Amino acid sequence: MLARILDRVFPKVPDFFHMLTEQTAMVAQTVNLLVEYMEHGDPQIAVQLKQDVHEADLIKMRNLHELNDAFSTPIDREDIYRSIIALDEIVMYCKTTVHEMDVLGVAPDDFMRNVAHCLKEGVDALTKGFAKLGTNPASAAQDANEARTAERHAEKLYRVALPILFEGCDYINMFKRREIYRHLTNAAEHMAQCANRLHDIVVKIS
Secondary structure, eight states: OHHHHHHHHSOOOOOHHHHHHHHHHHHHHHHHHHHHHHHHOOHHHHHHHHHHHHHHHHHHHHHHHHHHHOSOOSSOHHHHHHHHHHHHHHHHHHHHHHHHHHHHTOOOOHHHHHHHHHHHHHHHHHHHHHHHTTTOGGGHHHHHHHHHHHHHHHHHHHHHHHHHHTSSSOHHHHHHHHHHHHHHHHHHHHHHHHHHHHHHHHHHHO
16 A cells, blocks of 8 residues: 555656667667668568568657656656657658658669668667666767767768769659658768767766
8 A cells, every 4th residue: 555655656767768778779670671671672671671660669659658657757858858759760761761762663772771881880879878878878978979970971971972973864863862862861860869869868967
């Protein structure tokens, strides 16, 4: 009886560190599928990625629900919210990239493969960083920096690829690929935003 009363007066705080780690690991799984798709162009991988995105969405919605209902949080509530949303945006741009490649009939090229690998590098760093928040948060700052470095690499690749893309007269192909390129760089931008959220959290709790 006393335990029930205490639970009502002092509700248990959800383990947001674990929840963010789980969501980041799911994002990493999605990005791994994106890399596989860019390497092989296999339609079955695209199907698997879409299913993966559905699972990622369920985790995102659970995290948002827990955040909305939480009496208190171990870190700034806004930082948790922004992290959840930025992680989800990475997943959604992976899905949009593969979907539009299928619809537009665009095959993977070297730029797409290279940026997919940048995303993998950055998201792997985020996965390590968020996993450290509950035990060794100060060390997660380096992981946030690695993710931002991966985003800058992706942006440099885009600046190199764009003028090459617009050489010649195949304008339809140019604009199709330009659309895919932007989806990938948008995913990288949200990865950097997530790294910023991670760094914000580190600064506040270290």
